[in-house]
Amino acid sequence: MTLQMRAPAPSAVLHESPSMTSPAAPLVRFRDVRKNFGSLAVLKGIDLDVAPGQVVALIGRSGSGKSTALRCVNGLEKVDGGELTVCGRALHSGTVDLRELRQDVGIVFQSYNLFPHLTVEQNVTLAPRKVKRISKAEARDLAVEVLAQVGLADKAQSYPEQLSGGQQQRVAIARSLAMHPKLILFDEVTSALDPELTGEVLKVIERLAKGGMTMMLVTHEMAFARSVAHTVVFMHQGKIWESGKGEMLANPQTVELRQFVGNGL
Amino acid sequence: MLGLTIEQIAYLFRGAGWTIVLSLLGFVGGTLLGLPIALARSAHSKLARALSGALVQLVQGIPLPVIMFVVYFGISIGGFDVPALVAAGVAMTLYAGAYLGEIWKGCILAVPRTQWEAGECLALTSTQRFIFVILPQALRIAVPPTVGFLVQIVKNTSYSVVINFFDLTYSAKVINNSTFKPFTVFTIAALIYFAICFPMSLLASRFERRLHRG
C-alpha cells in the first residue's frame, strides 16, 4: 500500500516518503480542510488521502478533531473550508446528494444505534430493501451472507437487546456491509464495550481489512491500529501531527505523540 | 355588540361564575377525598391498596355525566329536592378525588427509595418519616400534575349541563337557543374557558420544567 501525500503542512511529520502514484484515485481526499463549531476551530487544515483498499487509523486525544474529520467524510459534519472529495463527490461544494453518497460510504457508531424494534435480520435488510429495493428473497440471502461475515449467522431472528454489546456492534457492522459500500467509517466502535468484548469486534474489522475493504477508523486501540492499519494518523489540536505506518508509534518524532503514546491512551 | 345584547353577555358571565364555583367545589372536595385515597393507594396494607384501587377504577371507568345522573337521582331517593349544584358538586368531588388520589399516589411513590432509607437511618418512626421527609418532597413533585388536573376539573364542569346546572356551558346553550348565533355564542364561551384554562396549563408546564431543572 502506498501513502499518497502532497507536500505536507509544515507541522506534519511523514514517516514514509511519497512513492509512485497508485493507479486508482483516492476514495477520500482532504485538502486543507477546516471546520469550526461556532467560534471554535476544530479542524485547522487537514491533508489526507485514503486509497482504495487502504485502512487508515485516526488516533489522538479527545478534542483533537479525529471524530469530526471522520464525520465529515459521510456528510454528518459540513466542511467550512478547504476541499473534501469522497468517492468522486466534492463535499465542500454543499451540493452533494448525501443520501446517494451514503450508499457508498457506511458508518459504524460507538453506540451501535441498532433499531431495537427490529430483529437482527430486519436491521440488516431494512436499508437494502427500502433504498435499493431488493426483493424479500434477495434480502434474506443478503442477510445470511453479511451475518456470516461477522460470525452471527445464527442470530438473525434475535432482537438487539438479546445480544451482548460485542454482538450488537458486529450486527451494526453487518448492517453497513449489507449496502455493499466502497468505504466504511468506524467511530470509536469499541470504546463503549467491556474489555472482553472488544476482541470479537476487532477480529471482524481485521478480517474486513484483509478482504480489501477501504476503512477509516477512529480508535483508542493502539495495538490494533498498529497491526491492522496501513497508515496511522496522529491528530492533535485539529491538525495532522504525524502519520505513517504503525511502527511510528514506537518511534515518535514529536513531543505530543510521545506524550500521547506514553500515557497509554 | 357581537350580535348579542349586554344582558345576554352578562348571562354568559354569570354562568362562567358558577363554572368557577363548581370547579373550586370539585377541587376542595377532591382534595379532601383524594388525600386519603392517595395514602391508601401507597399503604403497606394490600387490602387498603386494593380497595382504594377499585374505587379509583370505578370512578375512572364511568363517564362523568353518568356519575352526575347517578348522584342526582341517588340523592333524590332520600326524598330531598336536589339542587343541581349539590349533585354536580358531589359528582365533581368523586371524580376529582379519584384522579387526584392516583396522581398523588404517583408522587408519593416517586420520592426516591433512598429518602425512605435515609429517614430510617435517622431513627425516625415511619409516621415521622412520612410527614417530615417524604411528604414535603411528594408535595413538590405533585405541583405540576395537580395544576394540570385543575384544568381538567374546569373543563369537566361543563358536563353538569346534563343535570341542567347553570354553568357557562348551560348558559351558552340557552343563549344559542334564543339567538341562533352558535359561532358567536360558543366562541365566546370557548374563549372564556380558554382564558381560565390556558394560563393554568402554562403554569403547570413551567412548574414541570422547574422541577426537572432543580
Add this chain to the structure above:
Amino acid sequence: MSYEFDFSFLDEYLPDLWHGIWLTLGMTTASILPGFALGTLCAVGRLYGPPWVRRAVVIYVEGIRNTPLIIQVFWLFFGLAVLQVRIGPFPAAVIALVINVGAYTAEIMRAGFMSIPKGQIEAASCLALKPSQALWSVQLPQAVERVYPALVSQFVLMMLATSIMSQISAEELTGVAYMIQSFTFRGFEVYLVIAVIYLVMASLLRLTLLGVAQVSFPRRRRLGTPL
C-alpha cells in the same frame, strides 16, 4: 325511608340498551383511527414541519386542550346547521371526537417521537434512508410502542366522552338511558345499570387495544419487555 329498587325496566328496554351500546361502540371505533392519524400527522408536522405548520399545530392543540369537548361539539353541530350544511348528529359527533382526540394524540405522539434516541435517526440517514422512510420504518413503530399505554387511556377516555353526544341528539347509550328514565321514572336504577355497562365496555376496550398491541408489536410479544 326505604327505597324499593326496581330493575324491571330491563325486561322491556333491553333491546334499546343494546342499541345504545352498539351506537356508543360505533362512535368510538369510527373515531379512533382517524383521530390517531390526525394526531400523528400533527405531531410530525410540529416536529419536522416548516414554522407555519408548527404554529398552526400548537394553536390547534392548545385550543382543543383548553376548552371543553361539549363546547367544541356545540360549536361544530349548531354552527354547521346555521351554515345550512346538512350533517346528521352521529357524523357530527364523530367529527368532533376526531378533532378532539387528534389534539390529545398529537401531544402523546410528540412525546413518543422525542423519546427515541437521536442516534437512531442519525443511523437511519447514514444508511441512505429518506427522512420519510426513517419516519415510517424506524421512528413511528417505536414511538407508538413507547406511548401505547397513554394512547389506550386516551381512547378509553374518548369512549366515555361519547356519553355527552346525546346533547346534540346523537344516539348513544346515555341518551337511551335518559329516554328510559323519562318513561319509567326509575332514574337511579337506570343510571346505575348504565354505569356498570360503561365499566364493562371500558375494560373490554382496554383489553382489545392491548390485544392489538400484542399483534402489532412482535418484539413485545416475544420478549415481553418494554422498549
